[in-house]
Amino acid sequence: MSEKLWFEDFVPGDVRTYGSYEVTREEILAFAAEYDPQPMHLDEEAAAETLLGGLAASGWHTCAILMRLAADAFILNSSGMGAGGIDEVKWLRPVRPGDILSVRHTVLDARASRTKPDRGFVKLRYEMMNGKGEVVLEQTNSVMFGLRTPGAAA
């Protein structure tokens, strides 16, 4: 396991790639049945008539898979304290059964909290790729991390 990450370890411009998540037909259907039962996510024949041209994962499902890949790659082994929201998500291409998803993230910004010397905010842009290297999703948000040395970044 790699070393625990703190706020100071996120340097603007840094890029990391990680993950290998196979999206199955069964998982696409199960997520859709629970949370997004639109025809393009739930039924092959109906999906063929939609703009997606065939069965594809719910965009929210794709976001959830990105969360899992980021959690496994670094968030669970970090001083991460959570996020207040999402700046933007773009669903660029359909995610199909059998796609193998991976992630590349770029640190856009890192700033210490002005009011709490023990934490700071790291803005990350995530790109999720399929097995052909095509970007299927882009997402940007800020995550709060504890400082290794509280006060040092103020």
Next chain:
Amino acid sequence: MSEKLWFEDFVPGDVRTYGSYEVTREEILAFAAEYDPQPMHLDEEAAAETLLGGLAASGWHTCAILMRLAADAFILNSSGMGAGGIDEVKWLRPVRPGDILSVRHTVLDARASRTKPDRGFVKLRYEMMNGKGEVVLEQTNSVMFGLRTPGAAA
């Protein structure tokens, strides 16, 4: 069942409220185990030590529940063609086991496609409330809808 909704039925300023979704502890844990295994979503004791102060649903889980409520309320019975992404999400308050979630949405904008006379884009702001009427999530995005009368809005 209410009447099928088309692009023309979304008028800026319109407000609708709907939904009643009880979030169970089991569902919070199941979603977290699959997609967001951070301690505040997965383990009561560990969650008590986090900023959320106790077990709370993953923000992505809350987004997925919003999708389900919107699907049931109007998207499944509409000319909805999907969305290209999300403009913004704010996770404002923790969603706890036992919370009953409902939604209020406001139509912010509706504009016909400049290139395709059969469709248009409706920008919606969603607020999700818990049983106390507190807003737990805000989300804004644009959804594509087919026109009842193609070309009429051009």
